Amino acid sequence: MNVASTPRMRDPRRIDIDGVETTYFEAGSGETIFFVYGGHFGGADAGSSAQAWDLNFGPLSSQFRVVALDKLGQGRTGNPKRDEDYTMAAVVSHAAGLIKALGLRDLHIVGHSRGAFAATRLALEYPELTRSLTMVSSGTTSPLISTNEIRLAGSPHPFYTRESARFTYEGYCHDPRAVSEDWIDRSMEISSLPRVPECMDKMYGEGLYFRTFIPNLARLKRETLQWLGEGRLQRPLQIFWGLNDQTADVGGAFELHDLVSPHQRVEVNIFGHCGHFPYREHPARFNQLMSRFVRKVAAQAEPAHA
Numbered sequence: 001m002n003v004a005s006t007p008r009m010r011d012p013r014r015i016d017i018d019g020v021e022t023t024y025f026e027a028g029s030g031e032t033i034f035f036v037y038g039g040h041f042g043g044a045d046a047g048s049s050a051q052a053w054d055l056n057f058g059p060l061s062s063q064f065r066v067v068a069l070d071k072l073g074q075g076r077t078g079n080p081k082r083d084e085d086y087t088m089a090a091v092v093s094h095a096a097g098l099i100k101a102l103g104l105r106d107l108h109i110v111g112h113s114r115g116a117f118a119a120t121r122l123a124l125e126y127p128e129l130t131r132s133l134t135m136v137s138s139g140t141t142s143p144l145i146s147t148n149e150i151r152l153a154g155s156p157h158p159f160y161t162r163e164s165a166r167f168t169y170e171g172y173c174h175d176p177r178a179v180s181e182d183w184i185d186r187s188m189e190i191s192s193l194p195r196v197p198e199c200m201d202k203m204y205g206e207g208l209y210f211r212t213f214i215p216n217l218a219r220l221k222r223e224t225l226q227w228l229g230e231g232r233l234q235r236p237l238q239i240f241w242g243l244n245d246q247t248a249d250v251g252g253a254f255e256l257h258d259l260v261s262p263h264q265r266v267e268v269n270i271f272g273h274c275g276h277f278p279y280r281e282h283p284a285r286f287n288q289l290m291s292r293f294v295r296k297v298a299a300q301a302e303p304a305h306a
Contacts, residue, residue, distance in 0.1 A: 009025045009050065009051050009053070009054045009057050009058070009068070011025070012024070012025055012070075012076065013025065013026060015098065015101055015102075017094055017097040017098050017101060018081075018094070018097055019081055020072060020077060020078040020079075020080070020081065020094065021077065021078045022069065022070065022072075022077045022078070022094070022098055023050070023069070023070040023075055023076040023077050024050065024067060024068065024069040024070065024098060024102075025050055025051075025057065025066075025067070025068045025069075026065070026066070026067045026102075027057065027058075027061035027065075027066055028060070028061030028062065028063070028064050028065045028066050029064075029065050030063065030064045030065055031064045031065065031106070031108060031131075031294050031295075031298050032064065032065040032066075032067060032104055032105075032106065032107050032108065033060060033064050033065070033066045033067070033107075033108045033110055033290070033294065034067050034068075034069075034099065034104065034107045034108065034109045034110065034119075035050065035053045035056070035057070035066070035067070035068035035069075035110050035111075036068075036069070036071065036095065036109065036110065036111040036112070036115035036116070036118050036119045036122075037049065037050060037052040037053060037068070037071070037111075037112055037113075037115045038052075038111075038112045038113025038114045038115040038116070039074065039113065039114055039115070040073075040074070040088070040091070040114055040213070041071075041072070041073030041074055041079065041080075041086065041199045041203065042073070042086075042199050042200050042202070042203030042204065042209060042213075047160075047165055047186065047187025047188060047189070047190040047191040048074055048075070048187070048190070049070050049074060049075030049076065049186065049190050050068035050069055050070050050075055051068075051075075051186050052112070052183075052280070053068050053279065055279065055280055055283035055287075056279050056283060056286060056287055056290070059283075059287045060287055060290060060291065063291055064108075064291075064294060067102070067104065069095060069098050071091055071094070071095065071115070071118070072085075072090060072091045072094040072095075073086070073091075073195075073199050074190075075190055076190070076193065077094075078195060079195050079198060079199050079202070083202070083206075083208060083212065084212065086202060086203060086208040086209075086212050086213050087212055087213055087216040087217070088114075088117065088118065088121070088213070088216055088217045088220055089121075089216055089220060091118050092118050092121040092122060092125065095118060095122060096122060096125070096126055096129075099122075099126075099129055100129075104129065105128075105129055106129075106130075106131040106301075107129055107130055107131055108131055108132045108133075108134065108293075108294050108297065109122055109123055109130055109132070109133050109134070110134040110136065110290070111133075111134070111135060111136065111138065112136040112137060112138070112277070112279065113136070113137055113138055113139065113140065113248070113276065114138070114140045115138075116134075116135040116136055116137070116138030116140070116141050117138055117140040117141045117220075117221070117224070119133060119134075119135065120133060120135065120138075120141055120224060120228075120233075121220065121224065123233060123234075123235055124224065124227055124228075124232055124233060127234045127235065130234075130235050131235060131297060131298070131301055132235050132236045132237070132238065132293070132294070132297045132301075133233065133235055133236070133237050133238070134237075134238040134239070134240065134290070134293070135237065135238070135239050135240070135256065136239075136240040136241075136278060136279060137240065137241050137242055137245055137248050137276050137277070137278060138248065138252070139247060139248030139249075139252060140217075140221065141221075141224065141252075141256065142248060142249070142251075142252025142253075142255055142256060143225055143252065143255045143256070143259065144248075144249050144251055144252045144255060146247065146248055147246065147247055147248070147249070160191040160192075160196065162184055162188055165184050165187040165188060165191070166179060166184055169183065169184070169187075169277075171246075171247075172247060172275055172276040172277060173275040173276065173277055173280075173281055174242060174244040174245075174273055174274050174275035174281060175273065175275075175281065178275075178277065178280055178281045183280075225259070228256070228259050228260050229259050230263075231262070231263030231264065233260055233263065233264050234264070235264070236264065236265045236266075236267075236293075236297050236301075237256075237260050237264055237265070237266045237267070238266075238267045238268075238269070238289075238290075238293045239253050239256060239257060239266065239267065239268045239269065240269045240271065240278045240279070240286065240289075241253035241268070241269070241270050241271070241278070242270075242271050242274030242275045242276060242277070242278050242281065243270050243271060243272045243273070243274060244272075244273065244274055244275050245274070245275050245276045246275065246276075247275075247276050248276060250270060253268050253270065254268070267293065269289055271285065271286075
């Protein structure tokens, strides 16, 4: 894998979504893939942004229309305007606002980790906008217990330093060589933005993480698993997982398969020699499977809004 040969995602676009300046990237034409990356505002991986998809965005945009957003309170998108919006529900609502503002429909929604949980909520709450759903390594969505806090605990480096970012991403990946200098550079660019300490103060200084974010996430997760078990996911599902992911057990992929497959078509792709980032650790294979899935679903599907 030569990550250095893949150019950065450039030319970010900006739009106001309910008073929040929102950054997103868009390229290509045809069937639309909508990317949602992982993490959450105020997390240890505060440098996460839409550019996590840079190894996939360019190659897939040569075949499809590709859109990737900086989520609410992450990347170069502004923080929530109200304390009560430091929640996963607000992240989902904000993403839906962008989708509607851009006039997007029949989306192939792709989410990674905590972003896969947001992607799943989008597919469940807005089926009229969704053509398919792809979950990537999502301990948050899995019925199993996520272990990323344990795996990534005890960093010897101060938060939001280059060393801390490397510790986090290498802890996620099976092979530390997957963590490129460019990936760290982008993380540091985002971590240096003024909104990051503001968000941290809200989440931890004022206690919104434990008072607001976690209770809302726990409630939504219980509801989401119930809905999936009831067959409320109305679109085909694809699951990617790393066999060697030490932050989200690979058994979660099969738990989700068993939950959804009685009601909906599910495809599962398990990547060997791979940790938490299949789309970055094995980008060529990920892009190939993603392209095949989109084409197959599109060929078989009626428009979601028909």
